[in-house]
Amino acid sequence: MKIDGGEMLARMLEKEGVANIFALHGGHIDPIFQACLDHGIRIIDTRHEQAAGHMADAWARLTGQPGVAVVTAGPGVTDIVTAVANAYMDCVPMLVVGGRHGLVEEELMPLQELHGVPLMQSITKWSRLVGDSRRIPEYVSMAFRHATTGRPGPVFLEIPADVVRAQVEEESVRFPEISRPEAAPAPPPEAVEKALDMLSRAERPIIMAGRGVWSARGSDELREFAELTGIPVCANGITRGAVPEDSPLGLGPLQLVGATAAMAGPPDVVLLLGARLGLFTGPRGSAIPAEAKIIQVDIEGEEIGRGRDIHVGIVADCRETLRALIRAARERTLPRRDEWVEKLGQARSTMRRLFASGLEPEKRPIHPYRLAHEVSALMADSGVLAVDGGETFVWTELARSPLRPGRHLGHGYLGCLGTGIPFGLAAKLAYPKEPVLVLTGDGSVGLNFSEFDTAVRHNLPIVVVINNDQAWGMCRHEQMVSLGEDRVVGTDLGPTRYEKAAEGFGVYGQFVEEPSEIVPAIERAFASGRPACVNVMTDPDVISPLVQAGARRVERPWAEAVARQRGATGQ
Numbered sequence: 362m363k364i365d366g367g368e369m370l371a372r373m374l375e376k377e378g379v380a381n382i383f384a385l386h387g388g389h390i391d392p393i394f395q396a397c398l399d400h401g402i403r404i405i406d407t408r409h410e411q412a413a414g415h416m417a418d419a420w421a422r423l424t425g426q427p428g429v430a431v432v433t434a435g436p437g438v439t440d441i442v443t444a445v446a447n448a449y450m451d452c453v454p455m456l457v458v459g460g461r462h463g464l465v466e467e468e469l470m471p472l473q474e475l476h477g478v479p480l481m482q483s484i485t486k487w488s489r490l491v492g493d494s495r496r497i498p499e500y501v502s503m504a505f506r507h508a509t510t511g512r513p514g515p516v517f518l519e520i521p522a523d524v525v526r527a528q529v530e531e532e533s534v535r536f537p538e539i540s541r542p543e544a545a546p547a548p549p550p551e552a553v554e555k556a557l558d559m560l561s562r563a564e565r566p567i568i569m570a571g572r573g574v575w576s577a578r579g580s581d582e583l584r585e586f587a588e589l590t591g592i593p594v595c596a597n598g599i600t601r602g603a604v605p606e607d608s609p610l611g612l613g614p615l616q617l618v619g620a621t622a623a624m625a626g627p628p629d630v631v632l633l634l635g636a637r638l639g640l641f642t643g644p645r646g647s648a649i650p651a652e653a654k655i656i657q658v659d660i661e662g663e664e665i666g667r668g669r670d671i672h673v674g675i676v677a678d679c680r681e682t683l684r685a686l687i688r689a690a691r692e693r694t695l696p697r698r699d700e701w702v703e704k705l706g707q708a709r710s711t712m713r714r715l716f717a718s719g720l721e722p723e724k725r726p727i728h729p730y731r732l733a734h735e736v737s738a739l740m741a742d743s744g745v746l747a748v749d750g751g752e753t754f755v756w757t758e759l760a761r762s763p764l765r766p767g768r769h770l771g772h773g774y775l776g777c778l779g780t781g782i783p784f785g786l787a788a789k790l791a792y793p794k795e796p797v798l799v800l801t802g803d804g805s806v807g808l809n810f811s812e813f814d815t816a817v818r819h820n821l822p823i824v825v826v827i828n829n830d831q832a833w834g835m836c837r838h839e840q841m842v843s844l845g846e847d848r849v850v851g852t853d854l855g856p857t858r859y860e861k862a863a864e865g866f867g868v869y870g871q872f873v874e875e876p877s878e879i880v881p882a883i884e885r886a887f888a889s890g891r892p893a894c895v896n897v898m899t900d901p902d903v904i905s906p907l908v909q910a911g912a913r914r915v916e917r918p919w920a921e922a923v924a925r926q927r928g929a930t931g932q
């Protein structure tokens with residue numbers, strides 16, 4: 362019997378356990394769509410390739426299985442670039458299959474001619490052109506191995522139109538079995554002892570847990586180790602909640618380490634677990650005091666000591682390392698640091714109280730912290746919350762206290778706006794029985810707004826809540842703080858009725874101006890059983906603490922220079 366490249370690809374996806382792909386059609390990739398239909402692989406067809414990419418990314422973040430996106434030649438490939446870069450920066454395993462003009466059409470100016478491999482090389486772990494249809498299964502197998510082993514990441518396979526359509530004898534094709542390592546890399550025992558010695562001697566230790574803990578499926582071990590040793594934990598994004606944040610050991614997001622420590626005293630030993638030194642720890646880990654000793658665990662050797670000296674470096678899987686630390690810790694009597702934990706708790710409550718005025722019951726216009734607070738309380742122990750936007754993200758980081766890991770999706774190192782709706786849709790697919798809420802800025806929601814249509818067509822009832830401050834809030838506020846109110850330019854948006862626009866797609870719409878209406882409107886949205894858009898008008902002039910502090914610090918020299926120049930020319 363003869364089979365084509367689409368059939369080969371679908372068979373391999375089935376073998377790898379892929380139940381759904383995220384895609385936008387084009388003639389170049391139709392054989393793949395046809396074969397998916399035959400094999401019962403669900404195609405979630407989106408309205409923009411970027412959304413397909415973000416959905417594949419979020420599927421992988423939540424389930425641990427690589428997400429698969431299929432896009433057509435040329436603009437299909439260029440449209441997905443942002444989503445691939447986002448996954449690359451956050452080390453998310455995902456396979457992107459890109460269509461391509463036929464090999465025989467090379468340099469003849471055919472429709473949608475573009476070379477995807479060089480385009481994707483700098484934002485993928487591995488990018489290849491498949492030049493022979495018989496080898497499609499082998500390339501798919503390689504792609505999954507590259508995406509999932511070592512430091513995970515996105516991979517790209519480019520399949521030309523004539524390669525995917527070629528008919529070959531089934532017997533001439535090799536379909537590889539799935540080969541994976543038996544176990545993830547474990548840490549050397551002497552390094553574990555050294556780390557534990559350091560933690561035992563510490564008076565004010567802290568664990569900073571990154572996404573590496575969640576992606577190694579090490580959340581339970583993190584909680585066990587924290588409880589066993591009494592060491593408090595700050596965590597990043599999806600790992601938050603591994604140590605429930607209503608317990609004294611669950612401190613909140615990584616970004617708050619600096620502020621918390623300023624109030625409670627500086628940590629003297631920091632265990633960095635699968636958390637890179639960068640955006641979320643401050644550049645060069647600036648949230649960690651210079652005198653603190655650092656133990657760093659990462660699956661990727663080159664991460665150890667990025668921009669900063671490290672005292673114990675361990676290249677290993679986070680879960681394996683935590684298991685080894687737990688075994689070793691059980692052999693010792695470890696000191697308790699109740700006073701340190703108590704001080705950290707007090708610092709955290711003090712920080713929360715800083716924004717309490719935003720929660721006054723009838724304060725109008727609605728304070729964005731109030732919105733973030735209400736949403737966070739609703740989603741504390743059930744469902745998935747995906748957050749998108751600038752200031753919206755900051756307020757939610759402050760307000761949220763997740764009680765479970767793997768249910769909190771925010772932006773990562775790319776700082777990529779527009780992920781909210783696609784991430785929410787993927788979350789609903791991954792956890793169909795759980796409520797999914799997207800909290801997004803009004804600027805960000807516009808980037809993938811037409812995915813409300815995908816939500817309706819695929820019956821994915823997510824609730825999208827818009828923090829409508831009528832601006833690209835973070836940018837507008839940065840201009841106001843660093844340059845002055847008369848220098849606001851290109852950052853205003855209108856009082857748009859997004860819920861009405863969404864209704865056009867068949868979405869359930871709600872409009873909210875009263876603070877007391879936030880929760881009832883969201884509850885009605887969930888009760889509708891349909892995809893929903895809750896448009897909440899918030900105060901455009903409330904500036905988040907991050908912008909208050911950050912804009913001044915980062916942009917002050919430039920802002921001062923601009924002010925001087927304006928003064929000199931009398932403008």
Ligand SMILES: Cc1ncc(C[n+]2csc(CCOP(=O)(O)OP(=O)(O)O)c2C)c(N)n1
Pocket residue numbers: 749750751752753754775776777778779801802803804805806828830832833834835836
């Ligand atoms: C795709 C993308 N474009 C632009 C930016 C730059 N940027 C950072 S924050 C921000 C404003 C976001 O506005 P909005 O979504 O309304 O959220 P808010 O800050 O008001 O909460 C922009 C434009 C970005 N990070 N990502």
